[in-house]
Every structure is written in C-alpha cells, then in structure tokens.
Amino acid sequence: MAEATEVPKLRWKPLPGEKKVGPYEHWVGSTGLPVYRGHALQDVRTAELSWWAERECNAAFVSLQGQGSLTEGRITEIPPGKTLPPLKFGLDEIVYVVKGRGLTTTWRGDGEAKKTVEWSAHSLMLLPRNYTHQLTNTQGTESARLLHYNAFPMALGAVPDPSAFINNPDSAPGMDANEEREFFATAVAVAGRRDRAVWSGSFFPDLAVWDSLSRRESRGAAGHSVSFHFSGIPFNAHMSVFPKQTYKKTHRHGPGPFRPGALLVLVSGEGFSVMWAHDDDDAEKTIVPWQEGTVFNPPDKWWHGHYNVGLEPARYLAIQPPQVFSEHKSSSIEIQYTEEEAWVRERFESELAERGLTSLMPPEIYTDPDYRWSYRDGSG
Numbered sequence: 262m263a264e265a266t267e268v269p270k271l272r273w274k275p276l277p278g279e280k281k282v283g284p285y286e287h288w289v290g291s292t293g294l295p296v297y298r299g300h301a302l303q304d305v306r307t308a309e310l311s312w313w314a315e316r317e318c319n320a321a322f323v324s325l326q327g328q329g330s331l332t333e334g335r336i337t338e339i340p341p342g343k344t345l346p347p348l349k350f351g352l353d354e355i356v357y358v359v360k361g362r363g364l365t366t367t368w369r370g371d372g373e374a375k376k377t378v379e380w381s382a383h384s385l386m387l388l389p390r391n392y393t394h395q396l397t398n399t400q401g402t403e404s405a406r407l408l409h410y411n412a413f414p415m416a417l418g419a420v421p422d423p424s425a426f427i428n429n430p431d432s433a434p435g436m437d438a439n440e441e442r443e444f445f446a447t448a449v450a451v452a453g454r455r456d457r458a459v460w461s462g463s464f465f466p467d468l469a470v471w472d473s474l475s476r477r478e479s480r481g482a483a484g485h486s487v488s489f490h491f492s493g494i495p496f497n498a499h500m501s502v503f504p505k506q507t508y509k510k511t512h513r514h515g516p517g518p519f520r521p522g523a524l525l526v527l528v529s530g531e532g533f534s535v536m537w538a539h540d541d542d543d544a545e546k547t548i549v550p551w552q553e554g555t556v557f558n559p560p561d562k563w564w565h566g567h568y569n570v571g572l573e574p575a576r577y578l579a580i581q582p583p584q585v586f587s588e589h590k591s592s593s594i595e596i597q598y599t600e601e602e603a604w605v606r607e608r609f610e611s612e613l614a615e616r617g618l619t620s621l622m623p624p625e626i627y628t629d630p631d632y633r634w635s636y637r638d639g640s641g
C-alpha cells in the first residue's frame with residue numbers, strides 16, 4: 262500500500278507583481294492542473310487531464326462561473342488496475358462516478374472501522390471528512406473517472422492553509438459509533454415532504470436506473486425527481502428525470518440566493534439547456550448542449566430551462582453546497598408555457614427536426630394555463 266503524501270505548507274500571498282489570487286486559487290495553481298471554467302464542460306468522460314504526481318492520477322479542476330468560487334469540482338482518472346495513495350481530507354466530499362468500476366476503502370485512525378464499497382458508472386457516494394480513503398480501479402484495461410464535489414474554496418477562504426485539510430495527522434472524525442454506522446450505509450428511503458422521494462445514506466449504487474422517483478408536476482413535462490441526503494451532512498443533491506422530446510418550464514431560483522455553487526451533471530439523455538442573466542430580458546441566451554457526462558450550471562438567479570431532444574428520458578443530477586446563508590429562503594419563479602416567448606418552442610422543435618423527431622409536448626399546454634400533465638408511465 263502506498264504511503265500518504267505530505268502536504269507542503271503553501272505561501273498564498275502574492276509576491277510583488279504577481280496576480281492577486283485567493284488561497285484556493287493559489288493552491289489550485291500550485292498543482293499545475295488544468296482548470297475548466299465558463300458555463301459548461303462538455304464531457305467529463307473525455308476531458309483533457311494532466312498528471313498529478315502527488316496523487317498518482319490524472320486530474321483537472323472544474324470551476325464554472327455558476328460555482329461562484331464557493332465549491333470545487335475535480336476530475337480524477339484512476340489508471341487501469343491502479344490503487345491511488347491513501348488520502349485524508351478534512352471536508353465532506355461527494356463523488357459521482359462518470360465511468361469505470363472500482364472500490365473505495367475508508368478508515369479512521371490507523372485502520373479502524375474499515376469499510377469498502379464497490380462502485381461503477383453512475384454511482385454516487387460520500388467520502389466523509391477526516392476519514393482516510395483509498396480509491397481502486399478494479400478494471401485492468403479501462404481507466405475510471407470520478408467527479409468530486411466539495412466546499413474546499415469556502416473552507417480555504419476562512420482557513421488559508423491547505424495542510425489543515427489534506428492529510429492532517431491531528432484531525433479525527435469525531436463522531437459516535439451510531440453516526441459512523443450510518444455514514445457508511447447504503448441509502449435508504451426516508452419520509453419526504455409532500456410525498457417527495459427522499460433517500461438518505463452515503464452510497465447510491467446506480468443513478469442511471471434509479472427508479473424511486475416522485476412526480477414533480479410544478480416544473481412541467483411530466484417530470485419526476487428524487488432527493489438524496491448524505492447522512493447528516495449539510496450537502497444535498499437531487500436528480501430530475503423528464504421524458505423524451507419534452508421540455509421543462511424555464512425558471513430561476515430566487516429572490517433569495519439559491520445556494521450558489523451547485524453543479525449539474527448529466528447522468529443520461531440528449532438535449533440542451535438555455536440560460537440567461539435574470540436582470541436583462543435582452544440578454545444573450547447561453548445554449549448548453551448536453552449528453553451523458555456534461556457538467557454545467559446556471560449562475561445564481563439566472564433563468565434556465567432544460568430541453569430533452571433525444572429518444573430516452575433525460576436524467577440530471579444537481580449537487581448543492583451547504584446552505585450557509587440560511588436566512589435566505591430559496592424559492593423559484595417559473596415561466597408558464599402559456600407565457601413563454603415564441604423562440605423557445607421554435608428552437609426546441611428545430612433541434613428535434615434535425616434528429617428526425619417531433620415534439621411530444623401536448624398542444625393544450627400552450628393555451629391552457631391549468632393544463633395537467635398525464636403521467637402515462639404510472640410511476641410516481
């Protein structure tokens with residue numbers, strides 16, 4: 262087993278003439294790894310990465326505009342058959358498996374409470390803070406890719422010392438035995454508000470076939486969703502599923518800040534999202550085409566709508582950071598189908614036509630504001 266690497270103390274204050282950056286940006290820069298910025302990364306499965314000697318893997322950072330420098334996205338590629346060095350990280354981290362198959366082993370202290378979980382493409386898991394974890398690719402011919410999500414930029418903003426969080430020998434999980442058992446449990450269903458499907462745990466085996474969903478009528482398109490809670494930590498995630506050849510209502514989150522910093526990752530499907538700045542009706546529309554493996558997010562308070570132009574239901578996972586500004590309640594404003602501008606439908610139908618498909622949106626939704634979708638598949 263490889264030894265954990267030591268983290269050098271980093272100087273983050275700029276020298277005269279250097280660009281002034283915060284402690285997180287400075288740490289990212291010290292790794293020399295690529296950083297994906299902008300509004301979207303088209304495909305995490307094929308994105309270019311660089312070798313990270315310290316972690317013995319290829320990697321890159323994802324720091325999109327909508328993350329607001331609050332959350333870290335990071336891609337890890339584990340070479341075929343390889344086990345990465347153990348790593349103890351002082352923050353909770355959510356990991357989505359983009360491709361491949363492997364194992365995560367976690368323990369505390371010198372090897373106590375050791376647990377191993379087996380993952381494959383479309384698994385979602387929690388790496389709990391201050392446990393050591395080790396990642397293994399169990400396939401001998403294919404690399405595995407993971408998308409990590411955590412609040413390291415926020416934490417380093419408050420405590421500008423990476424060695425306080427990475428392989429810190431003095432940090433310990435600090436939880437009782439009951440909490441520990443729960444931390445490593447496979448997800449279980451818990452009672453949700455208003456019949457919402459809510460699952461809690463630290464391992465969700467396969468989001469591509471996850472079928473415990475509840476109806477999400479307010480957003481249109483006969484969509485479904487499920488919420489994922491991570492065993493008592495303040496992150497959460499949800500997955501939306503909506504049918505082929507339909508689109509959801511354009512909406513924005515507000516007026517209070519909607520947990521800026523979320524990341525959306527496409528589990529399956531083919532389509533696009535349209536988003537634009539909330540305070541400018543004439544703002545240029547940003548179109549994000551997507552398919553499995555696309556990562557994107559609408560910046561805080563931007564309008565956004567999701568369009569499925571494929572032959573299968575689309576599934577996207579949204580991972581959200583802790584709501585640290587709890588006095589701001591999140592609420593949504595939707596543009597009803599009867600109120601939307603003509604270009605929305607035109608764009609959707611032309612994208613379908615390019616694929617030899619037609620819209621499955623019921624015509625009544627454009628004239629009847631009280632139209633109720635039928636859930637023909639009987640689920641939810």
Ligand SMILES: [Fe+2]
Pocket residue numbers: 512514565
């Ligand atoms: Fe949204």
